[in-house]
Amino acid sequence: MRLTAIEEGHLRNGMPGTIGIAGLFPADGPPFDLAWLRARVRERWGGLERMSLALRPPAGPAAFSGHRWAVRPFDPAAHIASDDRDLHTLLTDAVSRPLPEDRPLWRLLVTERATADGERAVVLLAHHALLDGRSLETLFRLLMDDAAPPRPSAPGTPPRRRPVRPATVGRELRVIGARGRALPAPAERYAPSVAVVRLDAPVMRAARRQPEAGRGATLNELLLSSFAGALRARYGPLRAWPAGPAPLFGTVPVDLRGRHDAQRLGNGVTALRIPLPVDLDSPVARLRACQEEVAAFDHRCDAHRAILPPLLATARAMPWLAEVMARRLARPELTTSLCTAFKWRDNPSRLHGSTLARVVPLPQLATPGTANLCLVHCADTYTLTVVSHLRDGDAELLGGVVARELASVAACEAPAARPAREVRAR
Structure with a gap:
């Protein structure tokens, strides 16, 4: 096969x-x-x-x-x-x-x-x-002890999707190919590192109620905005970085499975790039900027469903093309940071009678100049894993700064000082 x-x-x-x-x-x-x-x-x-x-x-x-x-x-x-x-x-x-x-x-x-x-x-x-x-x-x-058996994929054809306008596809192709930037190179040699950070549950609950008078924040929105704040705290605003005016993109894996194949094993995700609002100085402004970007994900996924089948069919017929595409996408200026988050919804879960206390994810290690993050909510625990390919020990440093940024979001009461559209992709 x-x-x-x-x-x-x-x-x-x-x-x-x-x-x-x-x-x-x-x-x-x-x-x-x-x-x-x-x-x-x-x-x-x-x-x-x-x-x-x-x-x-x-x-x-x-x-x-x-x-x-x-x-x-x-x-x-x-x-x-x-x-x-x-x-x-x-x-x-x-x-x-x-x-x-x-x-x-x-x-x-x-x-x-x-x-x-x-x-x-x-x-x-x-x-x-x-x-x-x-x-x-x-x-x-x-x-888990009480797990239901896997549901087979529903027979028949997948549900019909709304038509995708050519302009939507063109706009998404421009985002996919847009020039970004890698994280600043360390003075020492690159080295992989991993950090597992236990986040404070009351802080996370307060952060999820932001922005004030809004609908609240999802885990993905909080992770993206707090990571942008952590990069600003670590390296300064983008104008102080080398490599010119290019934005810094975060990449969010998004599942393309539907209800008919929700438990299908394999690879069923696509990756959506968003410009991280590193230049905004307010935690809530960064959160609102990320919420605007995430709000467009449904329509952007429709574009990916239109783009991917012919592209992947061609690459499957020519394995050298699959390699060229994979190595290009792995470059740090194109996929600088994968940021994903999910909630473990089966609580309580038990294995051989022992209660699952928390879940720790492990993102993959990417090329030098990158850092990947994953946040999981399980019961009343929140766990962040950072896998970096920067300086030795940078994963722990970034994880600690992200935790402080989440605390800053939780403590905010005033509305954002500047509109989020200032950092939208151009």
Whole structure:
């Protein structure tokens, strides 16, 4: 089975490609029994063909021949193991190294002392060519004690979409190709780093009520605006940066699955670029600017649904084109920061009787000059993970500044001083 162009691109972009999700459980519970966990995985995932797909190399020259998926017998024992590393070390190692290709590209690891508080963790890792972030979330939900069995995709054709005007497609193509800028280069060499930041729940609840007299803020809007504020605090306004007047774009993965295929595994997202409002000096002004951008996502996704099928069909027929596209999109001035957020909605969730305390996401490591962020709300906890490819330790620094920016948003009472349209893309 040939890989899609998106899957092929994830293999050819020059990076390890590992993403993940971790569930943390209280320290006072019993250790997870690996035999029980393997049986649960066989029960819940054994019928999902995606979890049995192993990678086969191109049969001919890589420029003209793509990788293929081969179905292997489902073998949980080959994928599930205990691990004595703490969670931070495990995640840092995971994003920096590709998964071995001698079996399907996923692992499920159990560490009994994941944090300094003694929390236990179950960590699902996968190559992005096999699974995207929404797929990891779907699979992790299926492991929980009370999980409903996966719903098969609805038969028939997908629902009809509203027609897309050529002007909308043209505008989106200009945004996709617009010149941006990378994060300022460090004086030292580039190095990967990972930070997991526990955010204060009362602060997050207050921030989500902003802007005052407004509708409130989504997790994505808060993450984008607080990251813009963190970059301003870290590097100054954009006019003080090198590389001229180009905007700094954040990229938001958006799921294109619908109700008819909501639990489909694989890669079902697109990426929408927005200019981050680094030049606005008010936290609420930055939030409003991001809300304006996010409000346009539905129409922009319609444009992507029109653009992607012919583009990906062409790239799938010419694997060299998939590689060119993937490596171009991986450049730091085009994809500087992936920012995504989601809420774990099944509360309480339990695994073998232990209550899920919080969820820790793991974005992928991108090229030097980038930082990727993911924010998750689970029960009454908020966890931010930063994966940076800047200076050694910059992930922790950025995570701390984002947390302070969120506190600044929560503390704001006055309306924004300047209209958000000042930073809209031109």
